[in-house]
Amino acid sequence: MILPIYIYGSPVLRKTAANITPDYPGLQQFIADMWETMYDADGVGLAAPQVGKSIRMFVVDASPWAEEEPELADFKKTFINAEIYERFGDEWRFSEGCLSLPGIHEDVMRPSGIKIRYVDENFVEHDEEYSGYAARVIQHEYDHLDGKLFVDHLSPLRRTLLKSKLVGMTKGNFKAHYKCKLVKK
Structure with missing residues (x-):
């Protein structure tokens, strides 16, 4: 089932x-719905808060970057109760967007590598290291679990320049080709 994506200004995003346990109600169906919702919206990642659930879970499909990083050809993962415990490497700039901020793309600096612990959809534990595009999208989605958005990483000047767009978004002034929901405080 395609779920509505919560838009900037919705309290759940902040x-x-x-964390959740394996007995979280309807977990497998929710994961399937997250994948379907992400693909319907042409995303490469989606965090549970973006669909109104304040739980530590996100899905990532980094395969669109497989031409540049062949190891990402089948990179489709579910991250539950994730903890990034180390960030390393040079910071690099990349234009990020977010399904919860339709129409906004900005250059964001992030470290090139991460180490992360998480459980997958079967609650099997993993401790892995990622770099490049995989690390980028994981960090972006992980931020959602802590109530952060990519615009929080921008300089004060860039945030000021975006302020009218962001305020407009909280009032419903945005366009998206996917199902959206704006919950006002």
């Missing part, structure tokens, strides 16, 4: 999400 909450710190909670």
Whole structure:
């Protein structure tokens, strides 16, 4: 089932999400719905808060970058209760967008590598290291679990220049080709 994506200004996007246990109600169906929703919106990642659930879970499909990084050809993963415990490498600039901020793309600096612990959809534990595009999209989605958005990484000047767009978005002034929901405070 395609879920509505919560838009900037919705309080759930600014909450710190909670860990879950294997008995979380309807978990497997929710994961399937997240994948379907992400693909319907042409995304490469989607975090549970973006569909209104304040839980520490996100899905990532980094395969669109497989031409540049062949190891990403089948990179499709579900991350539950994730913890990035190390960030390393040179910071690099990349134009990021977000399904919760339709129409906004900005250059964001992030470290090139991460180490992360998480459980997958079967609650199997993983401790892995990622770099490049995989690290980039994982960091972006992970931010959602802590109530952060990519615009929080911008300089004060860039945020000021975006302010009218962001305020407009909280009032419903945006266009998206996918199902959206704006919850006002």
